[in-house]
Amino acid sequence: MVEITDRPIPVTRWRAELSDPSCGAVVVFEGVVRDHHAGKKVVKLSYECYKPMALKVLAGIREEALGRWKVERLLIVHRIGDIPIGEAAVLVAAASAHRKEAFEAAAWAMDEIKREAPIWKHETYADGTSLWVEDHCVGGVAHEQAIRA
Amino acid sequence: MRVKVLLFAFLRDRSGCEEVSLEVPRGTRVAELPGKIFPQDGLRPDDWGRIRYAVNLEYVASDRGLRDGDEVALIPPVAGG
Numbered sequence: 001m002v003e004i005t006d007r008p009i010p011v012t013r014w015r016a017e018l019s020d021p022s023c024g025a026v027v028v029f030e031g032v033v034r035d036h037h038a039g040k041k042v043v044k045l046s047y048e049c050y051k052p053m054a055l056k057v058l059a060g061i062r063e064e065a066l067g068r069w070k071v072e073r074l075l076i077v078h079r080i081g082d083i084p085i086g087e088a089a090v091l092v093a094a095a096s097a098h099r100k101e102a103f104e105a106a107a108w109a110m111d112e113i114k115r116e117a118p119i120w121k122h123e124t125y126a127d128g129t130s131l132w133v134e135d136h137c138v139g140g141v142a143h144e145q146a147i148r149a
Numbered sequence: 150m151r152v153k154v155l156l157f158a159f160l161r162d163r164s165g166c167e168e169v170s171l172e173v174p175r176g177t178r179v180a181e182l183p184g185k186i187f188p189q190d191g192l193r194p195d196d197w198g199r200i201r202y203a204v205n206l207e208y209v210a211s212d213r214g215l216r217d218g219d220e221v222a223l224i225p226p227v228a229g230g
Contacts, residue, residue: 031230047229050157050222053206054229078229090230110230118203118222119229120158132159134199134226 001074002058004051006081009088018073018095025099027106031090033083037123037133044124047080047089053118054078061112069105071096076109078119150175150217154182158225160200163187179204179221180211186223199226 001017011030018026033045058076065074073095083089092110096102113119124130154169161167169186179202201224202209208224215221 048157049229050155050203050224053203053222056206114227114230116208116227117229118157118224118227120225121228122158132162132225133228 001076002055002062003077004049004054004058005077005079007079009077009079009091011088011091014075014077014091014093018075018093020072020095022097023072023095023102024097025102026093026095027099027102028093029091029106029110030088031092031110032088033085035085037125040129041126042085042123043126044082044130045085045089046082046122047078048120048122049078049080050118051080057117058113061109061116064112065094065105065109068108069094069096069101071101071105074105074109076113078113078117080119150215152182152215152217152219152221154186155220155222156186157222159196160223160225173215177215178211179209179213179215182221183223196225200224 015028035042062074062076065071071094075091075093077091079089090113092106094102094106121133122130123133151170151172154171156164156167164186171185183197183200202211202213203222203224204213204219
């Protein structure tokens with residue numbers, strides 16, 4: 001299941017969808033909007049996407065993860081539009097018989113989303129400035145760079 | 150031939166529009182489109198190198214040739230998640 005929504009992500013409802021008697025492991029990752037970036041206080045955050053392509057890219061990531069790991073269920077949900085601090089922007093969840101596969105598949109899918117999905121993040125700061133953020137997170141090493149808008 | 154070009158994030162802000170319809174000669178490659186859309190001083194060379202291209206919802210190489218009716222998206226650095 002892959003979804004892009006402009007409403008709050010119903011994490012509890014999605015968690016229930018992952019229940020499967022054959023699965024002993026469920027990994028749920030929420031990417032949550034935080035109130036700071038590169039030392040600045042964030043007051044507003046908004047995502048936009050190229051929706052038809054983003055859906056296709058997310059579906060491709062899901063298919064590839066299901067092929068690479070022995071995972072029974074994999075769910076990717078991304079929220080767009082204005083998102084308040086503390087609410088989820090993305091949900092990646094995987095269910096598998098044993099924990100290793102679910103952890104690995106969810107982590108890989110999340111990295112791929114950051115690398116490939118045509119989704120953009122615009123941050124507004126307490127000092128009145130704003131910019132389109134560029135994030136790279138590969139192999140667990142985060143490098144964030146901002147482009148002057 | 151005519152192609153549709155979609156602009157997102159900082160590229161849309163700079164151009165002031167989400168979508169441009171362009172008449173281009175046969176043989177035009179996707180990487181030639183930014184130069185047609187943005188005035189010479191509108192985009193720094195650094196930014197050009199960061200742009201990826203998608204045609205009809207798939208990422209393509211920058212030397213991909215355009216065909217009549219293609220929907221092209223200029224994809225600035227992404228930041229999902």
